Amino acid sequence: MTTTVLISGAGIAGPALAFWLRKRGFAPTVVERAPALREGGSAVDFRGEQMTLLKRMGILEDIRAKEIAMGSQVVIDSRGKKIAEMPSVFFSGEVEIERGDLTRILYEHTKDDTEYVFGDWITGLDEQRDGVEVTFANSEQRRFDLVVGADGLHSGVRRLTFGDEERFRTDLGFHTAGFVVPNHLDLDHLGLICSVPGRTVMAASGRDRSVLNVSFLFASDSLEVPRRDVEAQKKVVMERFAGMGWEVPKLLEGLKDADDVYFDSLSQIYLDKWSKGRIVLLGDAAYCAGPGGSGTGLAMMGAYILSGELAAAHGDHEVAFARYEEKLRGAVKVSQKQAAGIGTFLIPKTRFVIGYRNFLYRVLGSRPMTKVFTWITSRAANAATLENYDAPVAAQR
Ligand SMILES: Cc1cc2nc3c(=O)[nH]c(=O)nc-3n(C[C@H](O)[C@H](O)[C@H](O)COP(=O)(O)OP(=O)(O)OC[C@H]3O[C@@H](n4cnc5c(N)ncnc54)[C@H](O)[C@@H]3O)c2cc1C
Numbered sequence: 001m002t003t004t005v006l007i008s009g010a011g012i013a014g015p016a017l018a019f020w021l022r023k024r025g026f027a028p029t030v031v032e033r034a035p036a037l038r039e040g041g042s043a044v045d046f047r048g049e050q051m052t053l054l055k056r057m058g059i060l061e062d063i064r065a066k067e068i069a070m071g072s073q074v075v076i077d078s079r080g081k082k083i084a085e086m087p088s089v090f091f092s093g094e095v096e097i098e099r100g101d102l103t104r105i106l107y108e109h110t111k112d113d114t115e116y117v118f119g120d121w122i123t124g125l126d127e128q129r130d131g132v133e134v135t136f137a138n139s140e141q142r143r144f145d146l147v148v149g150a151d152g153l154h155s156g157v158r159r160l161t162f163g164d165e166e167r168f169r170t171d172l173g174f175h176t177a178g179f180v181v182p183n184h185l186d187l188d189h190l191g192l193i194c195s196v197p198g199r200t201v202m203a204a205s206g207r208d209r210s211v212l213n214v215s216f217l218f219a220s221d222s223l224e225v226p227r228r229d230v231e232a233q234k235k236v237v238m239e240r241f242a243g244m245g246w247e248v249p250k251l252l253e254g255l256k257d258a259d260d261v262y263f264d265s266l267s268q269i270y271l272d273k274w275s276k277g278r279i280v281l282l283g284d285a286a287y288c289a290g291p292g293g294s295g296t297g298l299a300m301m302g303a304y305i306l307s308g309e310l311a312a313a314h315g316d317h318e319v320a321f322a323r324y325e326e327k328l329r330g331a332v333k334v335s336q337k338q339a340a341g342i343g344t345f346l347i348p349k350t351r352f353v354i355g356y357r358n359f360l361y362r363v364l365g366s367r368p369m370t371k372v373f374t375w376i377t378s379r380a381a382n383a384a385t386l387e388n389y390d391a392p393v394a395a396q397r
Pocket of ligand 1: 299
């Protein structure tokens with residue numbers, strides 16, 4: 001009989017897992033809390049070994065078709081004066097795409113042979129000897145062989161299976177708000193970065209020249225804002241960035257009207273074990289690294305390895321979950337270590353550190369240093385090796 005797998009979350013990890021599970025003979029169902037695919041978020045990039053994965057999935061061409069092809073990122077001061085310039089490979093990897101375009105591509109590649117249920121979520125998980133009884137907020141109770149929590153940083157499956165989020169979440173001391181406004185700066189494949197102590201604004205325009213992708217990042221020790229209260233989140237950003245120079249007042253005006261705001265803490269997730277019985281976590285739910293940690297690539301790597309191990313173990317989930325974790329832990333460690341220090345680069349807290357960061361950017365941005373910086377920024381992406389699992393393999397129970 002075909003192994004049924006319930007995946008919670010249609011972000012990146014969820015659809016990527018559905019993709020590979022279908023190829024390997026499993027029957028995935030994806031349940032997503034939002035009423036439709038969430039296509040927000042800033043750019044995500046791929047590099048090194050992750051490029052092999054995209055080729056293996058056969059989605060590299062689709063990604064190239066939506067490629068941002070960003071040029072340099074220029075650091076400016078609050079009067080708009082250029083301080084340093086970094087080549088595109090630093091921030092944009094080998095190929096870069098809007099997160100929303102990526103989730104759409106993964107969805108389009110899976111929707112015909114995967115059951116997607118939008119606007120619903122898991123409320124109860126009752127593991128039994130030969131399956132998991134699952135209750136939902138809006139639909140009938142169902143039984144699945146396996147359940148995967150691919151529902152992000154604030155995973156519901158993790159809470160139901162392992163306990164409260166606070167036990168596993170380490171906040172890095174920053175928040176981010178990402179949104180889109182009209183490109184009044186007329187940037188063309190160019191990104192601008194403006195920092196004052198504890199606050200950074202990034203604005204970039206790539207493939208779609210009519211819009212600016214804006215990120216506000218700020219130091220935020222012990223800030224708690226209701227997760228689904230967008231107006232409260234906007235208010236916090238308005239207050240934190242009040243009085244900042246450059247184009248910030250105009251960008252804040254744009255925030256008032258923005259309808260797709262991504263607001264969250266920069267946090268990491270640490271668990272001693274990613275699975276319990278028939279339930280396993282994937283992507284940010286299991287090992288969120290935060291920006292600069294190659295989290296999107298790692299979520300997709302994890303999906304590939306988890307499905308490959310499930311097939312290789314002929315559905316023996318205990319063996320598969322243990323091997324998945326064993327094979328990915330090393331890469332996650334590199335990724336989380338790299339992202340833990342990102343605050344110094346993205347949101348320096350003092351004038352001195354801003355000066356130091358800008359100095360480093362100037363040095364690393366110079367042509368002879370490009371290879372060194374590329375090596376540094378590719379470490380996380382290259383930390384997981386892609387095994388060549390034989391596909392498709394029929395999954396047996
Ligand atoms: C709309 C959006 C915008 C983002 N923008 C950025 C960004 O600008 N910068 C950045 O660094 N990271 C961003 N992220 C996070 C980034 O996508 C992830 O770090 C990374 O890609 C790993 O993906 P993931 O699939 O594990 O998690 P995510 O991409 O976060 O996907 C998780 C999915 O699970 C869904 N979900 C949550 N709870 C439940 C539940 N209880 N039941 C069912 N479904 C649930 C969410 O709606 C989401 O679709 C964003 C995530 C989202 C959802």
